[in-house]
Amino acid sequence: MADAIKVLLVDDHQVVRRGLRTFLEVQDDIEVVGEAADGAEGVARAEELRPDVVLMDVKMPSMDGIDALRRLRELDNPARVLIVTSFTEQRTVVPALRAGAAGYVYKDVDPDALAGAIRSVHAGHILLQPEVAGVLLSQEEANSGQGRGGSLTEREREVLGLIADGRSNREIARALVLSEKTVKTHVSNILMKLDLADRTQAALWAVRHGVTG
Numbered sequence: 188m189a190d191a192i193k194v195l196l197v198d199d200h201q202v203v204r205r206g207l208r209t210f211l212e213v214q215d216d217i218e219v220v221g222e223a224a225d226g227a228e229g230v231a232r233a234e235e236l237r238p239d240v241v242l243m244d245v246k247m248p249s250m251d252g253i254d255a256l257r258r259l260r261e262l263d264n265p266a267r268v269l270i271v272t273s274f275t276e277q278r279t280v281v282p283a284l285r286a287g288a289a290g291y292v293y294k295d296v297d298p299d300a301l302a303g304a305i306r307s308v309h310a311g312h313i314l315l316q317p318e319v320a321g322v323l324l325s326q327e328e329a330n331s332g333q334g335r336g337g338s339l340t341e342r343e344r345e346v347l348g349l350i351a352d353g354r355s356n357r358e359i360a361r362a363l364v365l366s367e368k369t370v371k372t373h374v375s376n377i378l379m380k381l382d383l384a385d386r387t388q389a390a391l392w393a394v395r396h397g398v399t400g
Contacts, residue, residue, distance in 0.1 A: 226250030
């Protein structure tokens with residue numbers, strides 16, 4: 188399966204890992220390359236195995252999923268992290284997304300939907316279940332009531348639409364025939380004008396306000 192999506196399972200419950208592996212191993216385009224029982228082991232295995240996607244629980248011993256996410260970002264590990272958890276509280280959802288999660292789904296997700304989520308985040312998209320997006324938008328509105336009417340240029344709106352599509356700065360630069368440095372400047376201006384903290388908030392703002400790539 189040379190072209191299969193390589194997946195690492197990080198969860199402290201062996202039964203959960205076994206269930207995920209059993210389902211995912213029947214998918215033609217997904218290969219489970221390893222498992223880890225906590226965040227610290229997950230980071231080590233991600234560095235060793237270089238998976239495309241990491242399925243990460245939040246609450247784990249030793250190092251939780253959020254700290255593991257932060258560590259992976261510090262290491263510039265390219266894996267896309269999909270949070271798979273039973274925790275729905277805002278105090279869990281928001282930090283995970285801020286730490287760099289590419290998606291957030293619940294453990295009771297339909298198996299086929301989970302496989303679809305893996306494919307989606309691997310393709311570069313940000314994937315949130317509707318209730319999770321609602322939590323993040325609620326916090327966004329509570330924390331920042333100003334700046335929503337910020338005037339974006341036509342080019343900034345183009346960049347914002349591509350952010351909403353899950354494109355990286357390099358992909359945006361290629362699509363718009365710009366340098367990566369110019370794209371980074373546009374992204375910074377967008378975040379400043381809309382009073383947003385990061386690309387995840389920008390993507391949600393774009394979807395909510397109908398700005399598409």
